Amino acid sequence: MDHKGILHLMRRGERTRGHGLLVALTALFFLVGLALGAQTITLLHVNDSHSHLDQWGPKDDNLEGTLGGIAKVATVIGETRATDANVLVLHAGDVFHGDFFFNAYFGVPELQLLQQLGFDAMAVGNHEFDFGPDVLANSLNTAYGSNTLPLLSANLDMTAYPALETWIKPSILKDVGGVEVGIFGMTVPNVPTSQPAPVVILGGDDPNVLMTIAGNQAATLRAEGAQVVIMLSHLGYTYDQVVAQKVPGIDLIVGGHDHYVFQQPKAFTNPSGGQTYVVQAGKFYQYVGKMHFTYADGGITIDDYQLIPMDATVPAAPEITAVVDQLKAGIVQQYGDVYQTVLATAAADITTTYDPAQKRRDTAMGDLLTDAMRQKTGTDIAVTPNGLISEGLCQGPIVGDDIFKPVSFGYDVATGLGFKIATFQITGTNLRLGLEAGLANLPYSEDAFIQVSGLTYSYNSRKASLHRLKPASVKINGKPVKNNKTYTVTANEGVVALLPLFGIQVTNIQMLPDLEYDVLKDYIVSKGTVSPETGTRIKDVAAGK
Numbered sequence: 001m002d003h004k005g006i007l008h009l010m011r012r013g014e015r016t017r018g019h020g021l022l023v024a025l026t027a028l029f030f031l032v033g034l035a036l037g038a039q040t041i042t043l044l045h046v047n048d049s050h051s052h053l054d055q056w057g058p059k060d061d062n063l064e065g066t067l068g069g070i071a072k073v074a075t076v077i078g079e080t081r082a083t084d085a086n087v088l089v090l091h092a093g094d095v096f097h098g099d100f101f102f103n104a105y106f107g108v109p110e111l112q113l114l115q116q117l118g119f120d121a122m123a124v125g126n127h128e129f130d131f132g133p134d135v136l137a138n139s140l141n142t143a144y145g146s147n148t149l150p151l152l153s154a155n156l157d158m159t160a161y162p163a164l165e166t167w168i169k170p171s172i173l174k175d176v177g178g179v180e181v182g183i184f185g186m187t188v189p190n191v192p193t194s195q196p197a198p199v200v201i202l203g204g205d206d207p208n209v210l211m212t213i214a215g216n217q218a219a220t221l222r223a224e225g226a227q228v229v230i231m232l233s234h235l236g237y238t239y240d241q242v243v244a245q246k247v248p249g250i251d252l253i254v255g256g257h258d259h260y261v262f263q264q265p266k267a268f269t270n271p272s273g274g275q276t277y278v279v280q281a282g283k284f285y286q287y288v289g290k291m292h293f294t295y296a297d298g299g300i301t302i303d304d305y306q307l308i309p310m311d312a313t314v315p316a317a318p319e320i321t322a323v324v325d326q327l328k329a330g331i332v333q334q335y336g337d338v339y340q341t342v343l344a345t346a347a348a349d350i351t352t353t354y355d356p357a358q359k360r361r362d363t364a365m366g367d368l369l370t371d372a373m374r375q376k377t378g379t380d381i382a383v384t385p386n387g388l389i390s391e392g393l394c395q396g397p398i399v400g401d402d403i404f405k406p407v408s409f410g411y412d413v414a415t416g417l418g419f420k421i422a423t424f425q426i427t428g429t430n431l432r433l434g435l436e437a438g439l440a441n442l443p444y445s446e447d448a449f450i451q452v453s454g455l456t457y458s459y460n461s462r463k464a465s466l467h468r469l470k471p472a473s474v475k476i477n478g479k480p481v482k483n484n485k486t487y488t489v490t491a492n493e494g495v496v497a498l499l500p501l502f503g504i505q506v507t508n509i510q511m512l513p514d515l516e517y518d519v520l521k522d523y524i525v526s527k528g529t530v531s532p533e534t535g536t537r538i539k540d541v542a543a544g545k
Contacts (some may be wrong), residue, residue: 013481032484038296039179040303044077045281045289046091046312047234047256050098050127050390051110052284052304053324055316056405058394063340068285068307070113070323071316076288077117077309078317084292086177089118092256092280093125093187093234096136098390098408100331100338100401103416106135109327111143113320123185123232124153124168125256129196131411133161152185152232154217155210160198168392172223173215179295182226184217188257192498193387193409210239212299228295230254237266237280240446244276245267251300252277252293259283265291266307274299284391285310305530334416334445338400344524347531350385350393352406354535359543364405364481364532366451367393370490372523376514377423379488380476381454385438387447388419388494393530403524407516410494419516424506426489428481431473435459437469437502448502451538458539470541492516500529 049070057067081087096102096111113539114122128136140148146166154170171184189204203210218229228251233240236257244253248271255278265277281289287310292303308314328339350364363390375381390408410419438450439459458473472482481487489506499506524530 027312038176038294039086039174040292040294041086041088041179041181041228042199042237043252043254043289043293044075044080044087044089044280044293045254045291046285046287047127047254048094048259048283049091049093049110051096051102051107051115051283051413052099052264053101053110054099054328056284057286058397060105062395063342063399067311069310069316069324070110070114070285071318071320072310072314073285073288074117074317074320075315076290076310080290081118086179086232088174088176088181089120090183090230090232091119091122092252092254093123093185094124094127094256095125096127096139098127098132098334098405100286100404101327103385103408103418104334105327105333105355107139109323111139111149113323114445115144116327117150117320119149120174121150121152121172121183121185121232123234124151124156124187125234126188126191126194126201129194129199129201129445130215130409132195132197133164133199137161137163137167140164149409152183152296153187153234154184155186155189155202155213156196157200157202160200164199165358171221173221173226174256180225180227182218182221182224182229183232184214184221184229186214186235187234187241188239190499193494201456202533206240207239207242210235211243213241214250215247218247222249228252228297228300233257237261237278240278241268244270244278246271247276250276254289255280261307263307266303277302279305281307302328334401338404340399342397342399343521344398344404344527346393346395347529349395350530350532352389352392358535359541359545360535361449361535361543362533363389363392363534364535365389367453367529367533367535368393369406369520369526369536370451372520373421373490373492373516375523376421376445376519377488377490377512379423379454379490380489381452381487383434383450383452383455384491384495385447385498386449386451388492389451398524398530400521403521404517407492407520410492410516412515415515417515417517420512421490421514421519422493422496422509422511423488423490423514424496424509426504426506427483427487428474428485428487429483430505431481431487432469432471432483434464434499434502434504435474437504440465453537458541460542461540462542465472473539488524 001165054461055065055069110243147166151168189201231253233255240255260280270276281287291305352365371381438448458470459468
């Protein structure tokens with residue numbers, strides 16, 4: 001389906017369902033608010049949708065997912081606009097990567113849908129740069145031309161790639177019910193999988209730069225007349241809470257990047273003595289955050305907040321469902337029946353998380369994926385970082401779409417799928433260095449935390465960074481690793497590309513023709529039923545149990 005067709009279907013969905021009495025009451029409350037010098041604004045927000053346009057999660061009898069989906073988000077936006085006078089809709093970044101919808105269409109339909117649904121702005125996420133600025137620019141040009149949804153990031157230096165300045169601005173000033181709302185964006189720096197060059201994401205070498213940029217943006221927007229200032233942040237909560245406490249002039253931080261689910265706003269005392277609030281709404285359109293706040297006397301008061309789950313209680317907007325179904329038909333043409341052919345069964349959820357109260361730190365999805373790679377190649381061990389496992393598998397029937405989502409990183413031009421796998425050799429000394437590097441940023445980031453097959457190790461999370469690994473605990477097939485001995489390893493090509501960034505030396509790299517998706521799929525099919533492992537490969541000796 002071409003983009004004009006998408007826009008046509010979208011325009012058919014732009015209908016308001018307000019009733020006369022409701023509209024009259026809304027107008028009355030609006031006038032009363034103006035008379036009192038106060039104004040109530042409704043904020044709707046999402047983040048980290050990662051191209052999950054369709055419903056996902058546990059399946060119904062028709063093999064359809066039961067969570068999320070942009071068609072349900074459309075319903076919430078439409079119903080809110082029918083009842084509330086002053087609605088602001090924001091996306092905190094990361095629409096690229098994560099689903100067949102991206103690999104088939106490079107984000108274009110989702111960008112168009114966000115604009116057609118009336119989103120007021122979107123932050124630029126780190127994944128928007130996974131394939132370099134050329135791909136991002138091409139997607140934006142195809143989706144919008146010059147008629148763009150405002151994309152915001154104040155810490156991008158686009159001097160060496162000025163074409164992106166057509167679509168990406170530091171901030172916007174928007175009149176919402178007579179209140180001037182200033183919104184500026186921020187993008188997290190130093191994410192290894194992000195490839196922004198020659199664009200520079202400022203703040204990577206010195207996090208204080210991020211505080212300075214945020215402070216300057218807030219001050220500039222205030223000087224331009226902003227009565228409310230929102231930081232639309234794809235920095236992650238670690239940075240967001242520091243900004244909230246150290247940077248004056250920011251009322252709200254609408255966050256993303258971590259995929260955290262905050263049931264209520266996090267409140268921080270800012271340098272002016274007031275409150276700055278941080279919100280974040282999970283991932284994959286599973287929730288829409290909804291806040292009512294009132295502006296009066298130079299500040300805001302949060303009246304109420306809720307995370308609305310996009311579950312069976314929310315009907316999908318038919319017009320948007322039609323768009324998604326058309327896009328799925330195109331995916332089936334390219335990749336085969338990845339939606340309705342059952343390949344295997346998950347006896348329970350295969351997750352990417354662990355219980356923080358337990359010592360066990362390997363994840364069920366990490367175990368499954370690394371076991372699949374090691375069985376394929378027969379190497380001593382297989383490894384992959386948490387940050388290159390996008391998600392897990394839900395209990396129940398497994399189709400091709402379910403298997404692709406966890407390994408959706410990368411893009412193979414020949415197949416339109418993700419990374420291939422590779423083998424290499426590594427000494428025991430470098431293996432320990434790699435494991436130590438993977439533990440360095442805990443607990444703030446687990447992206448480099450290494451999941452393993454054929455290998456066991458322990459660490460102490462209370463120790464200083466780069467001193468956490470217990471060297472004697474590192475064993476391959478039950479035998480202690482020797483410093484000068486060489487071991488064989490399987491990983492995906494993304495890991496191979498990242499090794500030099502961490503100073504890890506390897507030899508005899510062999511790039512294989514096998515796609516990580518096919519390796520995982522074949523392994524799951526061979527098992528028929530997959531179950532979560534008990535979690536005995538990695539241990540944090542500082543944990544409670």
